Amino acid sequence: MADTSALAATQAYSKAINNSLGAKPEAVSQEAVDGPSFAEMLSHAGTDAIETGVNAEQISLEAITGNTGLADIVTAVSNAEATLETVVAVRDRVIQAYQDIIKMPI
Template sequence: MALDPMNAAAAYRNAAVGQPLGLAPGTAPTPIGGEEAGPGSRFVDMVRTAAQDAIDANRNAEQLGMDAVAGKASVQEVVTAVSEAEATLQTVVAVRDRIISAYQEILRMPI
């Protein structure tokens, strides 16, 4: 498959303005198999959901910490929530590191 520099530049420009693959805003690309992408099946949606889950876990841990100071939650609940938030954060950091590594590998590929 030959790469056309003009097409690559156009794809880069479209991605920079939020229109990957030259699609109109809000249009999902059609998968290779030909099926239309359903709601939540896109990679961006998966990443957004994972980030929201991490934020929710941290907020829950903070809220339980404040509840414990006020005497409304046990130390066990706080420790469990903080451990879950820490595990979620470690997962997010590991995924971020893998994405950066993959991006750097793509940059090193000869054209």
């Protein structure tokens, strides 16, 4: 019987695309198996977002005391803003996916 798991489907799709592009299918399928899981990637992204926010706060506090330059402040605030926009976009996509799943007929 054929394997119908999501991982098997993804690997088969990846093999088909890479075969048409001339890549070695063994390397691609092994990369897909050895890569981080979605939960690990999401965890790392969350940790990075928190670190970016903490860094921006620290630089803002240094700016109040006059220990940092304007360029550092602008860079930290821009990084924090971009990170926040990314987190909000991911949150919106997750909520939309949840709502789509709820609307599916059983």
